[in-house]
Amino acid sequence: MTLAEKAYVSLRKDIVEGCFAPESPLRLADLSERYGMGFSPLREALNRLQAERLVTAESLRGFRVSARSLAEFEDALHARLLVETEALRLAIARGDDGWEASIVAALYALRLQARRQGGDVDELKARHHAFHRSLLVACGSDWLMDFFERLYAATERYRIPALIAAGPQKRDIDAEHGAIADAVLARDTRRAEELLRDHYLRTAVTIRSGLAPA
Amino acid sequence: MTLAEKAYVSLRKDIVEGCFAPESPLRLADLSERYGMGFSPLREALNRLQAERLVTAESLRGFRVSARSLAEFEDALHARLLVETEALRLAIARGDDGWEASIVAALYALRLQARRQGGDVDELKARHHAFHRSLLVACGSDWLMDFFERLYAATERYRIPALIAAGPQKRDIDAEHGAIADAVLARDTRRAEELLRDHYLRTAVTIRSGLAPA
DNA sequence: AATTCCATTATTTTCGAAAATTACTATTGC
DNA sequence: GCAATAGTAATTTTCGAAAATAATGGAATT
Known part of the structure; x- marks a missing residue:
């Protein structure tokens, strides 16, 4: 390198x-x-x-x-929902057994790290990213995956500080991930889209409340 | 600079x-x-x-x-339709008088150059780009406009050689642009989306036929 | 004849200094 | 006191050379 x-x-x-x-x-x-x-x-x-x-x-x-602002976050969130719901739809339509297996593997690895007390936070972030990517990767679109990576990085800049500011979560994020994976593996496009959307909108609520005073 | x-x-x-x-x-x-x-x-x-x-x-x-391929073109086209239809919807919902005027101006300038015999081709391309951008710019999303610019450049790499290869057009592109602008100015979202979509899909047909032998 | 090895050449990558520009500070003039 | 200004320092931008790596070609070996 x-x-x-x-x-x-x-x-x-x-x-x-x-x-x-x-x-x-x-x-x-x-x-x-x-x-x-x-x-x-x-x-x-x-x-x-x-x-x-x-x-x-x-x-x-x-x-x-680059500056951070509520407006830019809302914009990135909106673009992300557009890109990811489309990519998810395509992935569910096109994904094969190997894709399904990679989702199961990514979720498993994410949960292992999440439950490890005092584990490496960087590793947790990496596995979270890998799980969300695994859901979409079978969409077969380089452009959509490129946009996904950009928007993931853009919104991650807001998520991390918001998580720290918000303190302990009332959400069961682990269950949310599980439900999304289940819907995707069941090839239930509508439900998967809805769950993914809710997942992001819930995170957005936390971020907005953490960003408003700043 | x-x-x-x-x-x-x-x-x-x-x-x-x-x-x-x-x-x-x-x-x-x-x-x-x-x-x-x-x-x-x-x-x-x-x-x-x-x-x-x-x-x-x-x-x-x-x-x-970067390589050119039919697959990459189809991918870029698909992403473009996703991004531009959403941006167009938002622009129609949010655009003000100034935005409408800028579309009229861009279309007028494009037509002037298109009808000028032996005019500067670079200028024509620039005005074509400006017209399509003007339709979307009121969407208010930096991210979507960013994606628009990327995808426009990516597909332009296919459009230009295809136009040369295909020879004289049977399409009345001028009329297509006019119809799109009319629908947008009438704030007819559904019709505008449909016309824009058709516009790109017609161009895609030309490009595919020009790309298949290569 | 094909293959490996080495030397040579071509090319990319990186550095350190020079050039160009901006930011800062003190001074002058009003 | 305050604005304008000249001079200085800090910073970015660019260049040209050096270092590192890849590609090429030819000789020696199997």
Whole structure:
């Protein structure tokens, strides 16, 4: 893996996880020290992230972490529902046995990590992402999967801080995931779409309440 | 405008217009000579285009123009219909007088250029793009507009060569545009969606017939 | 003849410095 | 006191060379 690729992965993770505050400038000298590389690979990574809307660039004034706002979250949520319900419909129509098995496996792995007390939070996030991706991956559309990845990252920037702010959840998220998986495996398109939609709308409620005061 | 931005604009245009054959390698030395700049701004532009799926990169083997295939075209078309019908619905629901006026203006400008014999083809393409964008811009969703721009570029890579290959059109594209604009201005969501859909599906027929032999 | 190995060449990737631009600070003039 | 300004520092952007890696071609070996 080249340095530019490493820079892309690290920066993307750190931005999504909120290590850099929204709108804070991403100075090359700082990044160079933080990640231990020269300017060139960092600039390449920043350009990729710019195309993904995770960072913004202004001519001759460098790069900043993209702003967060309620409006942008609502927009991303709306786009996400559009993209994911369509991808889910296609996946249920097209998915084969291997796809079904991969959903079961992803859900199982997610639950293992969720129940492990004091487990690695990064690993939990990765498995959560993997589960949601597994539901859609059989849609067979590179474009929809690309949009899914973008929107997942965009909304994750809101979800993580909101979860921390909201404290203990009243929701049984594990059960929600289970119900979605059941509906998908039963090829019940309408029910799966509805459950996935509700799942995201419930998360949105938490995020909105955490975002309103800020 | 920085050199990297110029490189991005030029490269994007040249790739969409097919100046570089699909899958052909984009060698830095060649690009450096073609665009009259060093490697750094070119690499930054290529990284942005990679995030947009117009170029592909392989570690330590540089960049290539993304492949074209019937499957990818069908995928992009499908995603485009999903995104644009939703954006159109929102725009019709939300657009104000200024938006309506901008559609009338864009259509008028497009027709002027289309009827000008021997006019600048680049200008015609730009106005065609501007007209289609004007229909959607009132949707108020940055994400959907972002996806629109991506998918427009992706499908334009197929449309231009197909138009050349197909020769004189039997379609009255001008009338199709007019009908779409009329339906949108009448706020007839269902009809507007249907006409836009048909418009793209007709273009798709031409593209498929031009792509099948290749 | 086919294959492996090595040397050479071509190309990408990265760095460090130079150039260009912006941001900051202190000073001047009113 | 405050705006304009010149000078300085900080920062981004770009270049050219160096380092790293891949591709090529030819000789030696099986």
